[in-house]
Amino acid sequence: MSDISAADVKALRDRTGAGMMACKTALIEADGDIEKASELLRARGQVQAAKRAGNEATQGTIQSYIHNGQVGVLVEVDCETDFVSRNDAFTGFARDLALHIAAMAPLAVGDDEIPAEDLEREKRIYIEQAQDRPENVREKVVEGKINAWLNDVVLLRQKHVNVDKYENKTIEEIRAKLASDTGENVVIRRFARFQIGS
Numbered sequence: 001m002s003d004i005s006a007a008d009v010k011a012l013r014d015r016t017g018a019g020m021m022a023c024k025t026a027l028i029e030a031d032g033d034i035e036k037a038s039e040l041l042r043a044r045g046q047v048q049a050a051k052r053a054g055n056e057a058t059q060g061t062i063q064s065y066i067h068n069g070q071v072g073v074l075v076e077v078d079c080e081t082d083f084v085s086r087n088d089a090f091t092g093f094a095r096d097l098a099l100h101i102a103a104m105a106p107l108a109v110g111d112d113e114i115p116a117e118d119l120e121r122e123k124r125i126y127i128e129q130a131q132d133r134p135e136n137v138r139e140k141v142v143e144g145k146i147n148a149w150l151n152d153v154v155l156l157r158q159k160h161v162n163v164d165k166y167e168n169k170t171i172e173e174i175r176a177k178l179a180s181d182t183g184e185n186v187v188i189r190r191f192a193r194f195q196i197g198s
Contacts, residue, residue, distance in 0.1 A: 111154055
């Protein structure tokens with residue numbers, strides 16, 4: 001497996017419109033071959049779903065999950081039509097998402113919602129931790145640690161806690177498949193997580 005650069009992921013994303021994580025996964029499976037990765041995305045229907053991503057999602061559902069009266073979650077997942085918003089797969093996804101958020105406590109839905117001060121704080125910590133590394137690899141080490149941190153705290157990057165049901169897929173991969181299956185833009189709009197004592 002070759003190293004997949006951010007530039008390769010961006011190039012595939014620009015070409016197909018598929019999600020960042022879907023592009024990265026396809027590139028890994030295609031051993032860095034952009035043509036082959038593009039074909040994989042097309043086969044999975046993610047390119048078609050991405051074309052709909054610009055469509056306005058004004059319908060949807062709000063689902064909740066409460067764990068032992070100690071942790072509670074509300075999540076809003078939107079789509080384009082009322083018909084899909086009542087679909088069992090769509091509402092099931094939103095319910096499973098609420099459960100996942102209760103368990104994993106993400107900070108934000110996507111990378112762009114992470115507060116800049118949090119990102120800068122983590123970057124400063126990782127730069128300090130990388131001081132004992134050779135100078136020529138420090139930047140890569142810091143970039144890798146920031147990426148790992150984002151994988152932990154960004155909802156779309158997290159792997160669903162129900163590994164058996166979702167086969168170790170990320171929330172973004174599951175969302176993209178649902179969008180492909182329904183033929184509609186599916187948007188995780190927002191969530192609120194409450195925990196006793198915090």
